[in-house]
Amino acid sequence: MKAFQANLPVTLDFEAGAIRHMGEKVEPFGKKVFLMVDPFLQGSDLVAQITSSFAEHDIEYLEFYDIVPNPRHTTIDRAVELVREAGCDVVVAVGGGSAIDSAKAVALVAVHGGYCWDYTERLGEVVTRPQSRGLPLLVVPTTSGTGTEATPFAVINNPELGLKCAIVNPFIYPDVALVDPQILVSKPARLTALTAVDTFCHSLEAYISIHCTPWVEMVALESIRLFATDAQRCVEHGDDVEARARMAFASTLGGMAIASAGVTVSHALGQPLGAMTDAPHGGTVAASTPYVIGWTLPVCADKFARVAEILDPSTQSLTEMERAQRLPGILEKLFTTLGVTDTFRSYGLQEHQIDDFAQTVWTSFNQDLACHPKKITSKEEVADIIRMCF
Numbered sequence: 584m585k586a587f588q589a590n591l592p593v594t595l596d597f598e599a600g601a602i603r604h605m606g607e608k609v610e611p612f613g614k615k616v617f618l619m620v621d622p623f624l625q626g627s628d629l630v631a632q633i634t635s636s637f638a639e640h641d642i643e644y645l646e647f648y649d650i651v652p653n654p655r656h657t658t659i660d661r662a663v664e665l666v667r668e669a670g671c672d673v674v675v676a677v678g679g680g681s682a683i684d685s686a687k688a689v690a691l692v693a694v695h696g697g698y699c700w701d702y703t704e705r706l707g708e709v710v711t712r713p714q715s716r717g718l719p720l721l722v723v724p725t726t727s728g729t730g731t732e733a734t735p736f737a738v739i740n741n742p743e744l745g746l747k748c749a750i751v752n753p754f755i756y757p758d759v760a761l762v763d764p765q766i767l768v769s770k771p772a773r774l775t776a777l778t779a780v781d782t783f784c785h786s787l788e789a790y791i792s793i794h795c796t797p798w799v800e801m802v803a804l805e806s807i808r809l810f811a812t813d814a815q816r817c818v819e820h821g822d823d824v825e826a827r828a829r830m831a832f833a834s835t836l837g838g839m840a841i842a843s844a845g846v847t848v849s850h851a852l853g854q855p856l857g858a859m860t861d862a863p864h865g866g867t868v869a870a871s872t873p874y875v876i877g878w879t880l881p882v883c884a885d886k887f888a889r890v891a892e893i894l895d896p897s898t899q900s901l902t903e904m905e906r907a908q909r910l911p912g913i914l915e916k917l918f919t920t921l922g923v924t925d926t927f928r929s930y931g932l933q934e935h936q937i938d939d940f941a942q943t944v945w946t947s948f949n950q951d952l953a954c955h956p957k958k959i960t961s962k963e964e965v966a967d968i969i970r971m972c973f
């Protein structure tokens with residue numbers, strides 16, 4: 584068996600109603616919270632429950648709601664100033680991947696100083712890579728998609744440069760993630776679908792990554808199995824707490840899988856497309872996945888066959904190669920059923936932008952390309968893949 588290491592430095596607290604214990608969870612970490620809340624929750628009961636739980640434990644807090652999807656580096660720098668001025672000693676984030684990634688960056692930059700953008704990975708640039716933790720961080724995901732509660736990544740957008748890049752640092756994991764399926768029941772169907780396909784793509788990409796290990800394989804395949812049984816259910820019956828819990832678990836597992844094995848080509852293309860078009864992350868990743876599978880098939884047929892069988896058990900009687908060849912079609916059908924049908928073109932990418940797009944992928948997401956099982960050796964090759972997905 585391939586040798587491997589597995590490390591999950593975040594305490595996961597999975598429980599319906601978990602957020603009621605927020606004050607108790609924060610107490611060991613600090614006395615003054617910088618509370619970063621996704622703006623869709625402003626004025627909600629959920630925030631009231633969290634803040635009253637702080638009050639019960641004599642914990643002060645400063646609220647911050649200025650978060651947008653594809654989070655901006657400037658917002659994070661502003662938040663860091665507020666944290667320092669107010670003397671906050673712990674960060675709590677409640678929201679989607681954008682809110683949690685913002686909080687991961689704020690917690691790190693508040694301790695280590697400088698500007699957020701300088702912490703992001705960019706080929707050939709000087710990158711700030713702290714060797715110790717930031718402020719303590721507790722997070723509550725309100726989407727089941729990114730799995731960011733269990734990853735060492737924070738994806739940050741720089742609209743001035745038209746770039747979206749990631750902080751990749753083992754000291755950025757949250758200390759505690761409260762995953763509370765009860766708060767997911769009101770998540771709109773469209774967002775449920777977009778975030779579910781993101782989870783699927785994480786697990787698939789980690790599974791096919793050259794860094795996949797027996798640990799990643801177990802985690803990723805279980806995530807894919809839960810996606811297969813529960814994604815559609817969550818879209819159609821959002822109030823099914825059990826289905827929400829299983830999809831939340833799938834999402835966290837997907838995060839754990841990419842934390843160990845990284846993502847591959849679909850994310851390398853999807854992240855900058857999100858920066859260029861402000862399109863939703865799950866959609867940008869799903870748009871290329873069936874094509875990328877087709878292109879990768881010769882080197883990964885066994886793994887694609889296994890995924891095809893999980894998603895469509897009727898393929899069991901086929902040969903391995905036949906099952907693998909079915910996967911792009913199975914996914915196109917599944918994504919269509921979930922209502923995730925956008926393409927690079929429909930997100931507004933134009934043909935004359937392909938070379939610039941390929942350049943960005945090459946320099947900003949080279950680490951992801953390097954995880955792909957089929958070698959990519961130049962930005963011209965990236966441009967060819969983008970053309971294929973067009």
Ligand SMILES: NC(=O)c1ccc[n+]([C@@H]2O[C@H](COP(=O)([O-])OP(=O)(O)OC[C@H]3O[C@@H](n4cnc5c(N)ncnc54)[C@H](O)[C@@H]3O)[C@@H](O)[C@H]2O)c1
Nearest residue numbers: 623652653679680681725726729731734736737738770864
């Ligand atoms: N750090 C990682 O490991 C990692 C992994 C994958 C993706 N990402 C990043 O995460 C971001 C995407 O996060 P996301 O897909 O969770 O979406 P998001 O956080 O960008 O949220 C999308 C929209 O949904 C709203 N929203 C969130 N939860 C809601 C709910 N329960 N009900 C109603 N509205 C809700 C938000 O206010 C926002 O308007 C991207 O920037 C992506 O690059 C990070």
Ligand SMILES: [Fe+2]
Nearest residue numbers: 729781864868
């Ligand atoms: Fe993702």
